[in-house]
Amino acid sequence: MVKAKTGRPRSEKSREAIINATHDLLAEKGVAGVTIEAIAKRAGVGKPTIYRWWATSADIxxxxxxxxxxxxxxxxxxxxxxxxxxxxxxxxxxxxxxxxxxxxxxxxxxxxxxxxxxxxxxxxxxxxxxxxxxxxxxxxxxxxxxxxxxxxxxxxxxxxxxxxxxxxxxxxxxxxxxxxxxxxxxxxxxxxxxxx
Missing domain, CATH: 1.10.357.10 (Tetracycline Repressor, domain 2)
Known part of the structure; x- marks a missing residue:
């Protein structure tokens, strides 16, 4: 597992939403569509949630x-x-x-x-x-x-x-x-x- 920073444990539901959003964006929009902002919006989470657990969109x-x-x-x-x-x-x-x-x-x-x-x-x-x-x-x-x-x-x-x-x-x-x-x-x- 790739982890950017330590902090509170991840919510498995949020993690799955983020991973699924990333899969979908890459399939739909290609590389240009895989940004932290787009992932957060699609997953229904805040950017700070993502940055707490991953350093970059590539790490997701x-x-x-x-x-x-x-x-x-x-x-x-x-x-x-x-x-x-x-x-x-x-x-x-x-x-x-x-x-x-x-x-x-x-x-x-x-x-x-x-x-x-x-x-x-x-x-x-x-x-x-x-x-x-x-x-x-x-x-x-x-x-x-x-x-x-x-x-x-x-x-x-x-x-x-x-x-x-x-x-x-x-x-x-x-x-x-x-x-x-x-x-x-x-x-x-x-x-x-x-x-x-």
């Missing part, structure tokens, strides 16, 4: 995205690396299709403009999603499906690199077919030492 989006990712893109429990990776990537594509793509583009744009937010984004979202993906490969290593000599951080960079590139550039779809193709390419890398 970050909390919403992280919460969604943890529930809609869990680490799958499967017998094979291929199936676990395929499920993880398909769930990621579905989350992006369901509106998460706009949120992620907004967060990445904010991270380029605000170094402090970039650190919060990296620590609160990027690191957690990377850890989730690394855990899939570590389980495959423990089960003897792949060797322990792979640079798993580089493999994760390859996966998320392909995903972020498509998300930010928009030159090709982010769908089930992309998830499946990316899975096959990565399996080829980690299962063939000559390629890695």
């Amino acid at each position: 989006v970050l909390e919403a995205v992280l919460s969604q990712a943890e529930t809609s893109i869990p680490v799958p429990t499967c017998d094979s690396l291929g199936e676990a990776l395929r499920q993880f990537l398909r769930q990621s594509m579905q989350s992006i299709a369901d509106g998460g793509g706009a949120h992620l583009r907004f967060l990445m744009a904010q991270a380029q403009k605000d170094e402090g937010f970039r650190e919060r984004f990296r620590a609160n979202f990027v690191a957690k999603r990377r850890a989730a993906l690394v855990s899939i490969f570590l389980e495959a290593v423990e089960d003897g499906q792949i060797g322990s000599d792979h640079n798993l951080e580089m493999v994760v960079d390859m996966i998320f690199g392909a995903m972020w590139y498509r998300l930010l550039i928009g030159h090709a779809p982010m769908d089930k077919s992309f998830a499946d193709e990316l899975t096959q390419i990565i399996l080829g890398v980690v299962q063939d030492k000559a390629k890695f």
Whole structure:
């Protein structure tokens, strides 16, 4: 959870209203519509309520995205690396299709403009999603499906690199077919030492 300041505990009802207002504004109006003023008006709360709990509108989006990712893109429990990776990537594509793509583009744009937010984004979202993906490969290593000599951080960079590139550039779809193709390419890398 991203928290700007300490203070009295949050009202869960106000928190949900703020998160929902942020989702709606981003979907309806894009980046320009996501201001603290607009969020407060849509959520029916005062700006001081928002500023007590979040430093910027991007931090609200970050909390919403992280919460969604943890529930809609869990680490799958499967017998094979291929199936676990395929499920993880398909769930990621579905989350992006369901509106998460706009949120992620907004967060990445904010991270380029605000170094402090970039650190919060990296620590609160990027690191957690990377850890989730690394855990899939570590389980495959423990089960003897792949060797322990792979640079798993580089493999994760390859996966998320392909995903972020498509998300930010928009030159090709982010769908089930992309998830499946990316899975096959990565399996080829980690299962063939000559390629890695």
